[in-house]
Amino acid sequence: MSRNRRAAGAVRGPSSALTSFLAGLGVEPSHRLTTWGDTSSLNADHQPTLAHDGPVIDPGDDLDPAGAVTARNVIAGPSEAGDGTATLENESKKRKRRGESDDASVYSEPNAKKTRAASVDSDDLDAEDAPAPGPSNSKASAAAASTAKVAPGPLGPVGSFMECGECAKRFTVTAYTKEHPSNPSTYLCVNCCYTLGIDPFAKVKKAPVKKAVKKEDRAKVVHYEQKKGVKALGDLCIQIIGKYIEDVEQLGDIGGINMDKVCKIISKGRRLTAETAQLFYSPDRDDLTMYDCLTPEAFTTISKLCPKLKSLNLQLCGQLSSDAVVAWGKSLKQLRRIELFGPFLVRKDGWTSLFKSVGKRLEGLLVTQSPRIDLEMIELLVKSCPNLTELRLAEIGQLNDECLAALHPLKKLKLLDISAPGNPLSDEAVISLLSAIGANLETLDLTDNPDLTDEILPAIITHCPRLRRLSLRNVVELTDEGVAAFFAALKKQDRPGLEWIDLEKGHDLKDGSLQALIAHSGATVEKLNLLGWKEVSNDSLGELAHCKHLKELDVGWCRQVTDFTIKDVLDGCGEIESVRVWGCNQLTDAIPRKKGVRVIGVESHSI
Amino acid sequence: MSQEEDFVLLESSDGYTFVVSRKIAEASGTLKSMLDEEANFEEAKNKTCKIQQRGVILLKVIEYLAYKVQYSEFNAEDIKEDFSDRIDPYIALELLTAADFLEA
Numbered sequence A: 001m002s003r004n005r006r007a008a009g010a011v012r013g014p015s016s017a018l019t020s021f022l023a024g025l026g027v028e029p030s031h032r033l034t035t036w037g038d039t040s041s042l043n044a045d046h047q048p049t050l051a052h053d054g055p056v057i058d059p060g061d062d063l064d065p066a067g068a069v070t071a072r073n074v075i076a077g078p079s080e081a082g083d084g085t086a087t088l089e090n091e092s093k094k095r096k097r098r099g100e101s102d103d104a105s106v107y108s109e110p111n112a113k114k115t116r117a118a119s120v121d122s123d124d125l126d127a128e129d130a131p132a133p134g135p136s137n138s139k140a141s142a143a144a145a146s147t148a149k150v151a152p153g154p155l156g157p158v159g160s161f162m163e164c165g166e167c168a169k170r171f172t173v174t175a176y177t178k179e180h181p182s183n184p185s186t187y188l189c190v191n192c193c194y195t196l197g198i199d200p201f202a203k204v205k206k207a208p209v210k211k212a213v214k215k216e217d218r219a220k221v222v223h224y225e226q227k228k229g230v231k232a233l234g235d236l237c238i239q240i241i242g243k244y245i246e247d248v249e250q251l252g253d254i255g256g257i258n259m260d261k262v263c264k265i266i267s268k269g270r271r272l273t274a275e276t277a278q279l280f281y282s283p284d285r286d287d288l289t290m291y292d293c294l295t296p297e298a299f300t301t302i303s304k305l306c307p308k309l310k311s312l313n314l315q316l317c318g319q320l321s322s323d324a325v326v327a328w329g330k331s332l333k334q335l336r337r338i339e340l341f342g343p344f345l346v347r348k349d350g351w352t353s354l355f356k357s358v359g360k361r362l363e364g365l366l367v368t369q370s371p372r373i374d375l376e377m378i379e380l381l382v383k384s385c386p387n388l389t390e391l392r393l394a395e396i397g398q399l400n401d402e403c404l405a406a407l408h409p410l411k412k413l414k415l416l417d418i419s420a421p422g423n424p425l426s427d428e429a430v431i432s433l434l435s436a437i438g439a440n441l442e443t444l445d446l447t448d449n450p451d452l453t454d455e456i457l458p459a460i461i462t463h464c465p466r467l468r469r470l471s472l473r474n475v476v477e478l479t480d481e482g483v484a485a486f487f488a489a490l491k492k493q494d495r496p497g498l499e500w501i502d503l504e505k506g507h508d509l510k511d512g513s514l515q516a517l518i519a520h521s522g523a524t525v526e527k528l529n530l531l532g533w534k535e536v537s538n539d540s541l542g543e544l545a546h547c548k549h550l551k552e553l554d555v556g557w558c559r560q561v562t563d564f565t566i567k568d569v570l571d572g573c574g575e576i577e578s579v580r581v582w583g584c585n586q587l588t589d590a591i592p593r594k595k596g597v598r599v600i601g602v603e604s605h606s607i
Numbered sequence B: 001m002s003q004e005e006d007f008v009l010l011e012s013s014d015g016y017t018f019v020v021s022r023k024i025a026e027a028s029g030t031l032k033s034m035l036d037e038e039a040n041f042e043e044a045k046n047k048t049c050k051i052q053q054r055g056v057i058l059l060k061v062i063e064y065l066a067y068k069v070q071y072s073e074f075n076a077e078d079i080k081e082d083f084s085d086r087i088d089p090y091i092a093l094e095l096l097t098a099a100d101f102l103e104a
Helices: A002-009 A017-024 A071-076 A079-104 A113-119 A122-129 A138-146 A190-195 A206-226 A233-243 A256-268 A274-280 A296-305 A322-331 A348-361 A375-384 A401-406 A427-440 A456-463 A480-492 A511-521 A538-546 A563-572 B029-035 B042-046 B055-070 B089-102
Strands: A161-163 A170-172 A287-290 A311-314 A337-341 A364-368 A390-394 A415-417 A443-445 A469-471 A500-502 A527-529 A552-554 A578-580 A598-600 B007-011 B017-021 B048-050
Touching: A233 A256, A233 A274, A233 B055, A233 B089, A256 A274, A256 A287, A256 B089, A274 A287, A274 A296, A296 A322, A322 A348, A348 A375, A375 A401, A401 A427, A427 A456, A456 A480, A480 A511, A511 A538, A538 A563, A563 A578, B007 B029, B017 B055, B029 B042, B029 B048, B029 B089, B042 B048, B055 B089
Parallel strands: A287 A311, A311 A337, A337 A364, A364 A390, A390 A415, A415 A443, A443 A469, A469 A500, A500 A527, A527 A552, A552 A578, A578 A598, B007 B048
Antiparallel strands: A161 A170, B007 B017
């Protein structure tokens, strides 16, 4: 019966260009292409046919009345979907009305236009005025109850078949397919959309929503991948510590050494925040060391929470601000020693205020990497802090020979570190500085000064009688003869041996230097770095066994090192703790071991 | 002996011993290396690890390792059981040092 009625209506939905073209040529489908098995819910519409906007199709044609995408249309391409909304707006409105009337007459005589009025109840009218989706439509819910239940599931891809959640008939999924308003996860065929008062072509809303969801999904996918399994125990502990930070007694007392360990662990995980840092603040502390620092506010609170600090050591303190430094100067009345790594944000006004307020109390200033320290700051420092015994100005970009000249009044210095300056320091400037302040120097670090030559070595002998620790790392101009003469002269003058010797990357240094070094300092040296002495012979290295107090040895890239060299060192040096052998490629798996000694960097051990 | 049924002994500094299945012990990176049979350590030979932590701390670490193994295949947002409820704040600091050492 539906066929007849439909034929009479000659209703035609949007069709593909191909369909229209074929229809124009008189080619018609020989069988039903629609996936709707039955269109009985459609009523014949005996009103005059609607205006066509395309080639006229034979009324008997089997195109879908609602213009849903048939199997053929799907093949025709996606352009269909785009066109649909605009051109169909009018038509679909009309259809909606018709849909209502169809619906109303489902249970009445098919062709009775008169019966329509009788069958329309108030719900129908409501629905027609406000076709809001929802189960309020009594007929819809009745129909849903009457029809076979369809198992809920996700919407299939466009073009696939699904069963309608309302009438359980098969239909083709399109971009427009709507979800059932009352049975979630089931979907409606176009006919049922009309029945339930849903505009089957309302797409505009869907598009942006879909996009947003997609974005969220994408974000979630990453989320999902990142987090699998449980949180690390350490993180949980830090979380708890953060929670009970106000109540330090609850956390228990684990002693100063362990607190330092805890600080290192928290820093390692980069969890040191203003909250957790309070764990380490206490009014009776006189020294404070932190390894990874924090927010600017936390630095300021140091001065309030630890008023008795004498020594302050902050590593990686890039966030340290001028204000915090000024606050320290004002409230830390006992501050004597400051060690900072990377205080980039401390400006001249901060340094000025600190130097002036700490003044004569300051005994140690150890700064690595600050772009703001220049000649003016150094002059001010020397003027306001005459009692400095430790001075580190490492990796200071503006450091130059003039700055060294300004340091001459600091006669009390025991530690001087002027490594890796922005401008290479000259022999003359260093020699004149040493002649001025060398008398008390115990530690001298001239690392990374590429312009220094052998000439500074005699000056070190003459001016630094108390020297114990010397670093000439990466001073590339040093020669084997020069260094050998240096240690020979020390030996001749009967100077006490050095404890730390760092001659890393002394590319030209070899046997002569090493033998003289061992002859002079062999009995005292504790820390020795010979990294990069590529030509030094195996025999000389074997003599390291005479260094009875050697604790740390680095023989990296000394190519002649063999298992026997290591054996000599392990046997001879009773106090040895660690040996670094990176780049010693003659070492084998058979390298001797000794309890309590770490041999680091054996090539065959790394896989 | 199959890995599943294998047990190891963990000993605390104050003399408490815990027999733990190898699978759970190896949830800790440090213990895994110690017990690695290819590395030929004393610990691997005897299947005994001495941990320089108090028994109460070690007990909690083992409890955590079991929890970690239980949920190892779960997505983080699906895990409803929060282990931090089972940690006494009094031992949090000590537990943190133990967790760091054991790579738990």
